Amino acid sequence: MKLKTITIDLAKTVFQVCGVNEHIKPQFNKKLKRTELLDFMRQQPPTLVVMEACYSSHYWGREIAKLGHDTKLIPAQHVTPFVRGNKNDHNDAFAIAEASQRSHIRFVPVKSEQQQEINCLHRIRERLIRNKTALSNQIRGLLSEFGVIFPCGHVALCAGLAQVIDSEQRSNQLRTMMRALKAEYEDTRSRIKAIEQQLHHFVNNSESGKILLSIPGIGFINASAFLAAIDKGQAFNNPKEFAVWLGLTPKQHASGNISKMGGITKRGDRYLRKQLVHGARSVVSRAAQRTDPLSLWATKLRVTKPFNKVAVAVAHRLARLIWILLTRQEHYRVTSSQVSA
Structure with missing residues (x-):
């Protein structure tokens, strides 16, 4: 029996484990007690193991990765559309397997x-x-x-x-x-x-932390929060994806040739978004006394836009800077190319 993926529907004491082949056909779908899970995974050849990014998922991701498996976490909201029939552990485990095969799914890195x-x-x-x-x-x-x-x-x-x-x-x-x-x-x-x-x-004591501290509006509270959440931003392919994940991009309403842009989507981590907007407020409030490109851009926006809207726009720009600098492992330098990235 050759398995392509093993999926686990996590719980507190009883887990549902589903194994599928290369054609996404279930080879087994059974319950395991908490004390049995690691022993069962130890007996399986190294393969892809997928779980929902939820309660205790990072712990189990680390433990299963130690056994030689490739562990990935999938956002829970992306699994729901693939649940067939009634909502139960059996169907949930298979839904995780189906959702994990979609090319557009972005997996959540396992946190240390x-x-x-x-x-x-x-x-x-x-x-x-x-x-x-x-x-x-x-x-x-x-x-x-x-x-x-x-x-x-x-x-x-x-x-x-x-x-x-x-x-x-x-x-x-x-x-x-x-x-x-x-x-x-x-x-x-x-x-x-x-x-x-x-x-x-x-x-x-973190080089990435020092990089974040060099960015305007980012103090040690924001820096530590972002490092704990995204590490070096390896889960995102570009700065736009990171800004979208934070919920700082406009919500689109489109049909046919009509497309309207509304307020920000407010997806993702509310705490990170709140902290970044607070940091952007400090940048906007001091922008009039500064001459760097980011401050000049914020000052220009303040002429026609209210303070809060400008703060959110600056937060969106800061999110892009965070991803760019963490990926490149470079400190912030006041250059027009970085601000317009």
Whole structure:
């Protein structure tokens, strides 16, 4: 029995494994327990193994690759159109096999453990930032019930809390509550700073990270996020594909000879797109004081376009620069050829 592809429908404890030949005819399609999967794959000759890019897929991709197989991950949304009949593990595993044979499918590179660790740090940091914002809003809301109002910002919040805690005119219960909230707020900020130090260390010890830091609007937060997500951009054939993957290209509505371009598609990773747009905002806000081609282009757009639209346009240009420089392993240089790439 000669297999061309083995596909695995991943789960927590029970996996569906399907093997197909060169004619995409199933040779087997069976369930395996978690403890049986690696033993089964160890007995198979080296072949192409395809899984959906979903829960635990990168871990299994690394483990199966160690056994000599060529492991690839396919985006889950590309598998759905190939599911025949009812939605079940048996049909899902075969649908992965059919989808993997399409020439236009772009596979997701298997992430290393370090890349996943950096992704974890970003997710934890995002949650802590939400907690910090919620805690700050709660403190302001609670104190407003006692007539204490102070301006926005971290400095004003800490100063306002200190005044309440140190005031003898406030009750002991209120002062105790504010003291506990202040400790929680400061602990959250210290945890965020600790994570940012780890991200800073990761970027500074990576040549690709230094390349990203040379690009306008890219700091260590953005640099670490993009390195963890795309490494050197090897999954994309050109900068346009990368910008499309980020969801920064216009949405097209076409029929016959009529073609209309709408807003950006917002496909792909929302976190990466958000971070890149925030970086582009900093570029646009300082563009008027600079004379490099990217800033001049942004300043020219600001004459006829609102700030947010210009920021998204600059983010699209930055995405292209990121892919070009990572692929070439070159630092950003202020040249008109790079900006117009």
